[in-house]
Amino acid sequence: MIIAAGLTKIYLSVTALQDLNLQVAPGELFALLGPNGAGKTTTIKILTTLTKPTRGQAWIQGFDVVKQPLLVKQRFGVCPQEINLDKELTAYENLLIYGKLYQTQDLKNRIRELLELGELTTRAHHLVRTFSGGQQRRLLILRALLSRPRVLFLDEPTVGLDPQIRRQIWDLIQQLHNDGITIMLTTHYIEEAEKLCDRVGILNQGRLIAVDSPQALMRLVGGYVVESTDNGRRHYQLVRDRDQAYALAQEDHQGIIIRQANLEDVFIQLTGQRLQ
Numbered sequence: 211m212i213i214a215a216g217l218t219k220i221y222l223s224v225t226a227l228q229d230l231n232l233q234v235a236p237g238e239l240f241a242l243l244g245p246n247g248a249g250k251t252t253t254i255k256i257l258t259t260l261t262k263p264t265r266g267q268a269w270i271q272g273f274d275v276v277k278q279p280l281l282v283k284q285r286f287g288v289c290p291q292e293i294n295l296d297k298e299l300t301a302y303e304n305l306l307i308y309g310k311l312y313q314t315q316d317l318k319n320r321i322r323e324l325l326e327l328g329e330l331t332t333r334a335h336h337l338v339r340t341f342s343g344g345q346q347r348r349l350l351i352l353r354a355l356l357s358r359p360r361v362l363f364l365d366e367p368t369v370g371l372d373p374q375i376r377r378q379i380w381d382l383i384q385q386l387h388n389d390g391i392t393i394m395l396t397t398h399y400i401e402e403a404e405k406l407c408d409r410v411g412i413l414n415q416g417r418l419i420a421v422d423s424p425q426a427l428m429r430l431v432g433g434y435v436v437e438s439t440d441n442g443r444r445h446y447q448l449v450r451d452r453d454q455a456y457a458l459a460q461e462d463h464q465g466i467i468i469r470q471a472n473l474e475d476v477f478i479q480l481t482g483q484r485l486q
């Protein structure tokens with residue numbers, strides 16, 4: 211369980227996070243979705259005790275992130291945005307060193323188990339610098355799982371990966387979700403939040419502007435979008451259902467596209483801006 215109550219972070223003149231209130235239930239897969247600079251990494255940094263909030267409180271599995279950082283650290287795994295593996299060591303050595311540092315129980319078996327889970331068994335004794343981007347990202351996630359945490363934070367787990375590789379990472383995250391791990395991930399990829407997560411929190415300029423399941427958020431703006439062109443400009447109209455969309459499309463024949471609403475439409479509706 212992850213709880214944030216009134217979390218605020220101010221860096222000199224920048225308010226990176228403003229009064230964040232949030233609960234992530236045990237076993238839930240939750241996405242924080244927002245553009246660059248929205249405050250996603252700041253949220254993860256506070257929840258993983260890397261930085262202190264200016265105001266507010268947060269708890270991981272009932273422990274206070276400011277007052278009980280050591281107890282909190284024992285309860286989560288975190289996968290940072292940048293790949294900070296040792297690329298001159300093998301996959302196995304990376305996990306071994308990290309596991310020794312954090313005194314992981316039954317370390318060798320755990321490494322074997324994790325390499326299997328991440329489909330990296332055959333790459334175990336190869337140098338990480340020879341790994342593809344997707345393999346490195348998988349190894350980073352496995353490293354976060356060494357201590358068998360029940361809460362996992364993933365900061366932009368598929369950033370920079372091409373769509374096919376991204377899906378492999380989604381499969382791995384889905385497996386962890388099936389195992390009942392509570393997962394909070396950050397992303398600016400709409401599809402990732404939409405397809406993978408139980409609930410999504412939309413962050414914009416440090417503020418949480420909506421939280422719900424992707425389906426409920428999309429229903430909020432109307433189920434369908436009618437795109438049309440007028441004098442070279444693209445217009446988007448959100449409508450409740452398919453019939454309404456077709457009725458609207460009859461009125462205007464220029465480059466009409468009817469499609470289902472997505473989280474980008476939700477973001478535009480709420481902020482007036484595009485997400486990407």
Ligand SMILES: Nc1ncnc2c1ncn2[C@@H]1O[C@H](COP(=O)(O)OP(=O)(O)OP(=O)(O)O)[C@@H](O)[C@H]1O
Nearest residue numbers: 221224225226244245246247248249250251252253
């Ligand atoms: N150490 C810092 N000092 C000053 N400002 C910071 C610091 N860290 C973050 N910020 C600012 O806080 C705001 C939120 O940044 P944050 O990294 O949390 O956003 P983000 O949503 O994770 O974006 P990205 O995906 O680009 O990392 C931004 O305006 C950023 O410039």
